[in-house]
Amino acid sequence: MERPPPEVPDDPSTQRNASDGGKWVRLNVGGTVFLTTKQTLCQEPNSFLCRLCQESQLLSETDETGAFLIDRDPSYFGAILRYLRYGKLVIDKNVSIEGVLEEAEFYNIASLVKIIHEQIEELEVTSSQSQQKHVYRVLQCQEAELAQMVSTMSDSWKFEQVKTIVI
Numbered sequence: 001m002e003r004p005p006p007e008v009p010d011d012p013s014t015q016r017n018a019s020d021g022g023k024w025v026r027l028n029v030g031g032t033v034f035l036t037t038k039q040t041l042c043q044e045p046n047s048f049l050c051r052l053c054q055e056s057q058l059l060s061e062t063d064e065t066g067a068f069l070i071d072r073d074p075s076y077f078g079a080i081l082r083y084l085r086y087g088k089l090v091i092d093k094n095v096s097i098e099g100v101l102e103e104a105e106f107y108n109i110a111s112l113v114k115i116i117h118e119q120i121e122e123l124e125v126t127s128s129q130s131q132q133k134h135v136y137r138v139l140q141c142q143e144a145e146l147a148q149m150v151s152t153m154s155d156s157w158k159f160e161q162v163k164t165i166v167i
Helices: 048-053 074-086 097-106 110-131 143-152
Strands: 024-029 032-037 068-070
Touching: 024 048, 024 074, 032 074, 074 097, 097 110
Parallel strands: 024 068
Antiparallel strands: 024 032
């Protein structure tokens, strides 16, 4: 059973935010407003976002609704916020992993930076492996052996028929 979304007042004068001890925080990232909790932003205690919630540590300008102004690209911020909420890296298909890495470094989210570096390395290894060609030549075998061998190979294998000409 899904829980209904939490009620958050639209009127900035009645909304509690991080600066007055409330648990909801509005962030205006590059003109797009994000709403989340102080607990989510403080999943990474040394991050810019957690320090933003601690008014004594980092003062920031706010817009007319009381949202903290952050001059960054909002298209990458969604992945940052999802990581803080769920502890998993989920990137939209139209967003580059390198862009999310740049934002994770800006916000000082060390655990996410590490995960992205690992994923980039894995992508590079996979890419280089897929470019390598493996050629296996079967010189002689029975039909049943060939059928067994073919059935156990992955879809990425390619067979080429080689004919030997004896002069």
